Amino acid sequence: MSKKIIIAGGGTGGHIFPAVAIANALKKADSSIEILFVGARGKMEMEKVPQAGYKIEGLDIAGFNRSSLLKNTSLPFKLIKSFFQVRSIFRSFQPDAVIGVGGYSSFPVLRFAQSKGIPSFIHESNSFAGKSNILLGKKATIVFTGTDGMEKFFPREKIMVTGNPVRSGIAQTSVTREQGVEHFSLGDQKKTLLVVGGSLGAKTINEAIDKHLDELLGAGLQLIWQTGKPYAAKAEARVAGKADVWVNDFITQMEYAYAAADIVVARAGAMTVAELCVVKKPVLFVPFPYAAEDHQTVNARQLVNKGAALMVKDSEALDQIVPMAIELAADEARQEEMKKNIAALAVTNADKIIAEAILKKLNAQ
Structure with a gap:
């Protein structure tokens, strides 16, 4: 049976490009893998992911607005709605694993996967971890990090320092x-x-x-x-x-x-x-x-x-x-x-290292 993997996240090029690099590396390692992206409607990923040749489903979700607290009143409703959307996506696609790259949409997707016991992987590109990744990291299968010294955010035994995937182009x-x-x-x-x-x-x-x-x-x-x-x-x-x-x-x-x-x-x-x-x-x-x-x-x-x-x-x-x-x-x-x-600080094969580690975990199950 070919593996099915959801990659969730986006918002900026900084989340989307590494996600696509990981997807490409997974397909290169095993061409039978099915990949589905999940993003936030109205955000950059809805345009950039299809351009890279992958299918994407959009969630009605927004992030916490730091500058205007009034704009956050609809946030709980959006979050609840997004969980229903995620449940329906999981029912139809039935993923074997999910990968979160940061951005609004990664939280409900990984949270749902973890509640169902589906392997979840996180890629944290920054040297200061995002809040949702810190929460999700506790139950993640592996947390891939762009830099070392991330033990203050994630359980030490789950961290794998890989560097950040750079677009193959x-x-x-x-x-x-x-x-x-x-x-x-x-x-x-x-x-x-x-x-x-x-x-x-x-x-x-x-x-x-x-x-x-x-x-x-x-x-x-x-x-x-x-x-x-x-x-x-x-x-x-x-x-x-x-x-x-x-x-x-x-x-x-x-x-x-x-x-x-x-x-x-x-x-x-x-x-x-x-x-x-x-x-x-x-x-x-x-x-x-x-x-x-x-x-x-x-x-x-x-x-x-x-x-x-x-x-x-x-x-x-x-x-x-x-x-x-x-x-x-x-x-x-x-x-x-x-x-x-x-x-001297360059890493050119992070996407390959991440893809291989994910497949090794899934094949061992």
Whole structure:
């Protein structure tokens, strides 16, 4: 009998891309496996998962709103409704195991699986575990973590440190710098700054680039700028008529962007960190200050302490990002040092390690 596995979670690229990487690794290890994704309706996974070739069911669920407590009044009803939806999905699909990658939808799915004695696996990408993962971790079969030192969140005997799965398009890319810059209609004579605020954009980073764009271009740099949807129109208007700039709300082929980049400015989500280690790029992190338990600062600091990255606080970023990027672009020795240090932290086969561990557990039953 072929195995059936549900993968639950999403909300951002940081949850969706590793989930797809794990799914691909499972299919590669055993092509007969049936995989069904479960996500939150209206969230990014409902679009990105089908693009990757997998079926997805959506739950009517929302997360706890930290900024407006009034918006949480319907939360208990949504949670109850989502449990009924999950029960119906389990009845029709009958999974042998579930994998949670974080995000709203992973909680009801893993909680239900655990109540039925179905093996549940968690992948925690951040160096500071999310609340629902901590709750679920107590009964999970294995908790795969992106970093070590996670014993304060999960039972020690359940932890397996695997690193974070990086999209195969990035991990196994053969795109050259020339092909990268050409893809964005830029030249190969100038140093390229890649600015990414994560899949949803980053207001502070966008405002800093907008304010200091002329300085950046005046210093002889060219720019690839992923803005996220909210800032896209403003950025388009700002760069109108300027050469040496490519701007868009989303970069679909990140392997080309990484290949073109000499320096990167980014948020410090766990998956961005994992990808930058694999592609070995000097990076200036601007951690998102409102991430749960400020985990992005924790993520970034781990690299800064190893001489593998630079960091600037979000509150100081407006006037610091561009001068720091210009200074780094001029310092070849510093770039080489950072490349060497960040490359040492790369993990390229986390998806394979996770898939093999899951199948080993299921086949032993």
